[in-house]
Amino acid sequence: MENKDEKNSLFADVGTLTFLALFGATAILMTLSGNIFLNTIYLFCTIGLLMMTYFFGILPSLISNITFIAIQAVVMIYQYMNKVSAIPWQLSFWMVIPILLSLSLYTMTKNQVALQRSNGELRTALIERGAFDEQTNLRTTVAYIEDIAVFAETNRRFEIPVTTAIIKIRYFDDLKRMMGSNQLQHLLKLTTDSIKEKTRTNDITYLLNNEDPTWAILLYTNNKGAGIATQRIKEGFEKNVKADISLNTMAISMVIGIASWDGDTMKTPYDLMNAGIRETQYDV
Structure with missing residues (x-):
């Protein structure tokens, strides 16, 4: 081909x-x-x-x-x-x-x-193949799991830190009941654009879930570096929401969970993903 x-x-x-x-x-x-x-x-x-x-x-x-x-x-x-x-x-x-x-x-x-x-x-x-989301032009869970395996091998061979950030919309179920379908699609696009806008070219962004919108980023950095990167994303997202007349009347914010690959305790790519999802519960 x-x-x-x-x-x-x-x-x-x-x-x-x-x-x-x-x-x-x-x-x-x-x-x-x-x-x-x-x-x-x-x-x-x-x-x-x-x-x-x-x-x-x-x-x-x-x-x-x-x-x-x-x-x-x-x-x-x-x-x-x-x-x-x-x-x-x-x-x-x-x-x-x-x-x-x-x-x-x-x-x-x-x-x-x-x-x-x-x-x-x-x-x-x-x-x-489920590796690409047509609506947001982002990779999906299939690609995310495959790429974690590659990142983990890089971590093992070269000792480069690998971290994932899991991003969700706070109280999305409540927002879903108050918003129309067009607003929800607009929020999905705005969030995706905000993440892309603040990530580096070598940081890969994924959409893991459409129903309960969940994004993920893979980064070659440690927890501290990922925290700085995700803080930029949060600030950019809040700024974009405030500037959007169809969304700025609602209390919309992000929750972010950060987890780093640990070759001693993590055996499969799902371990890193699940660790990042668990961390979102503690972002208050």
């Missing part, structure tokens, strides 16, 4: 560069040929052919391009046979340029669509 995506990306780039180069060459040839009237007509015909390529695909485009070439040839032959005027050979580039532009545009768009489809399939696969 990765090699295929790289190939599609390369072809999309080649198509884009070729398309731009051909348009530049067209502009130069139009200037040199000097026939403003015919150049303008042919330019609009070419734009029409490009639109057909973009919306209908390569086969209708090729048929239209061949028709366009045939029309130009008929016009030239008619002018020659009736001696209306000399054949404008300087405009013959219009027989080649439109079809080259169409082919480069098709190459560009076809591979871009393939990349978009591949990204969509990857996103769907992540959602189906």
